[in-house]
Amino acid sequence: MSTALDKSIARAEEFLKRFREHPVAHLIDGKQDAGNGQTFETHSPIDNSVIAKVARGGAAEIDRAAKAATKAFRTSWSQTTGDHRRKILHKIADAIEARADEIALIESIDTGQPIRYMSKAAVRGAENFRFYADRAPSANDGLSLPTDTHLNYTIRQPIGPVGVITPWNTPFMLSTWKIAPALAAGCTVVHKPAEWSPLTAVLLSEIALRPACHRACSTPCTVSARMPAARSPSIPTSRRLASLARARPAPPSWRRARRR
Amino acid sequence: MAQGAQTLKRVHFELGGKNPVVVFADADLDRALDAVLFMIYSLNGERCTSSSRALVEASIYDEFSTRAAERMKKIKVGHPLDPATEIGPLIHPRHVDKVLSYIGAAEKEGATVIGGGRAGDKGNFVNPTLYLQARNTMKIAQEEIFGPVLTMIPFADEAEALAIANDVRYGLAAYLWTKDVGRAHRFAQQVEAGMVWVNSEKRAPPADAVRRHQVVGHRPRRRRLFLRLLHGDEEHRDRAG
Numbered sequence: 001m002s003t004a005l006d007k008s009i010a011r012a013e014e015f016l017k018r019f020r021e022h023p024v025a026h027l028i029d030g031k032q033d034a035g036n037g038q039t040f041e042t043h044s045p046i047d048n049s050v051i052a053k054v055a056r057g058g059a060a061e062i063d064r065a066a067k068a069a070t071k072a073f074r075t076s077w078s079q080t081t082g083d084h085r086r087k088i089l090h091k092i093a094d095a096i097e098a099r100a101d102e103i104a105l106i107e108s109i110d111t112g113q114p115i116r117y118m119s120k121a122a123v124r125g126a127e128n129f130r131f132y133a134d135r136a137p138s139a140n141d142g143l144s145l146p147t148d149t150h151l152n153y154t155i156r157q158p159i160g161p162v163g164v165i166t167p168w169n170t171p172f173m174l175s176t177w178k179i180a181p182a183l184a185a186g187c188t189v190v191h192k193p194a195e196w197s198p199l200t201a202v203l204l205s206e207i208a209l210r211p212a213c214h215r216a217c218s219t220p221c222t223v224s225a226r227m228p229a230a231r232s233p234s235i236p237t238s239r240r241l242a243s244l245a246r247a248r249p250a251p252p253s254w255r256r257a258r259r260r
Numbered sequence: 261m262a263q264g265a266q267t268l269k270r271v272h273f274e275l276g277g278k279n280p281v282v283v284f285a286d287a288d289l290d291r292a293l294d295a296v297l298f299m300i301y302s303l304n305g306e307r308c309t310s311s312s313r314a315l316v317e318a319s320i321y322d323e324f325s326t327r328a329a330e331r332m333k334k335i336k337v338g339h340p341l342d343p344a345t346e347i348g349p350l351i352h353p354r355h356v357d358k359v360l361s362y363i364g365a366a367e368k369e370g371a372t373v374i375g376g377g378r379a380g381d382k383g384n385f386v387n388p389t390l391y392l393q394a395r396n397t398m399k400i401a402q403e404e405i406f407g408p409v410l411t412m413i414p415f416a417d418e419a420e421a422l423a424i425a426n427d428v429r430y431g432l433a434a435y436l437w438t439k440d441v442g443r444a445h446r447f448a449q450q451v452e453a454g455m456v457w458v459n460s461e462k463r464a465p466p467a468d469a470v471r472r473h474q475v476v477g478h479r480p481r482r483r484r485l486f487l488r489l490l491h492g493d494e495e496h497r498d499r500a501g
Contacts, residue, residue: 004343005339005341008341008342008343009339009341012341044383045340045348045349045350045383045384046339046349046383048353048382048384108348109340109341111306111340111348111351112304112340112348112349112351112384113303113304113306113348114340114345114346115342116343117302159270167308168352169303169306169307170303196352
């Protein structure tokens with residue numbers, strides 16, 4: 001019996017093969033990084049079987065990622081023009097659309113969300129990138145407040161590296177919703193995907209690393225981090241934290257992660 | 261947030277919700293029913309803006325809840341890659357335990373339980389659940405369950421609907437169904453939610469990523485109102501149920 005379902009499962013398996021064979025590493029400063037060597041497992045909600053092993057970050061990994069994001073912010077990304085960022089973000093959107101099928105299938109298996117909804121996840125993610133891409137050229141536009149004697153004006157400047165913590169329910173779409181506006185503004189990002197569904201974050205980081213998206217390559221550092229509460233660092237270089245989290249009850253790991 | 265305070269981090273949270281969908285007797289009840297079911301039974305109910313509390317005017321409560329229950333029972337639970345599937349497995353066994361724990365709480369507090377329980381013998385599949393004759397003080401009306409679980413509460417009039425809608429710790433989103441224009445604006449401006457949709461399910465433009473923030477204990481300063489202008493058939497909606 002070869003139904004549409006069987007075919008989808010077979011396709012998903014092709015895409016998942018790489019995750020089954022190799023542990024998912026951190027991506028720090030544009031490079032694969034095994035970190036401290038510790039891993040955790042991500043499971044399929046369909047039967048709770050292991051899909052992949054994923055690098056478990058700690059204080060050191062977060063620290064390295066934040067420093068890389070700070071360097072990328074200071075030396076390149078914040079110095080780009082809005083028009084340049086607009087072009088790059090549109091290229092990211094193009095690449096997301098090109099891998100829409102793969103993103104949808106992996107998202108569906110990793111989260112358990114029905115494909116009828118996840119089939120649009122990538123398209124919506126790309127739409128988020130396009131929306132914010134088009135706002136990049138005017139991102140630094142502030143207010144003009146002239147008086148009799150002075151020309152007063154404000155400008156808006158990127159605040160710096162942003163820590164982005166995203167939830168497990170529809171991770172790809174929600175990650176783009178946080179990351180795209182930060183990048184458009186000229187900020188860099190340290191992303192901590194949810195432990196229960198971390199896989200599509202890998203695809204997003206690969207897309208951003210493509211040569212066509214080159215200037216963004218050191219920007220979205222993917223960090224799968226679970227930090228011990230007692231030793232979590234207060235990163236002085238990260239200036240803003242954006243989170244989509246549930247108020248309560250939150251799984252313990254979320255509470256830890258939020259302490260960045 | 262507590263740790264970020266030490267280094268003066270600016271924080272931006274989108275948190276949970278126990279979002280009301282308020283259905284008045286004068287609403288287009290077919291569309292309201294579609295939207296009520298869609299906004300709780302799609303995406304496995306694992307959605308911050310899900311309409312997890314349906315407040316239904318008493319005069320239509322029995323009919324509306326009966327129709328909702330009939331539709332809910334037809335929802336297909338199955339493999340997430342099956343194109344026919346409307347509800348897939350929940351994210352994690354721990355989350356399944358949490359979602360199912362509310363059935364006992366609902367029975368204990370005297371609500372009527374329709375559906376629910378595990379589906380299948382492996383994986384994290386659960387059947388959609390509808391809690392009827394609920395009161396807003398119940399656990400199932402106050403806590404975010406984050407699964408395919410709808411709590412339906414009757415109300416007598418607009419004032420009571422507003423009081424119930426606002427009597428939760430959350431305030432992320434709200435949905436109104438009414439044909440009374442004055443009431444739509446009045447209610448939308450008074451309901452304590454960061455985003456309010458009138459005669460519509462959630463339709464969030466990309467810009468909302470930076471605008472929507474509503475937190476336990478924080479009431480919104482800025483409110484986004486979305487009034488549906490068109491009821492076009494051109495809009496393809498993948499309905500749950």
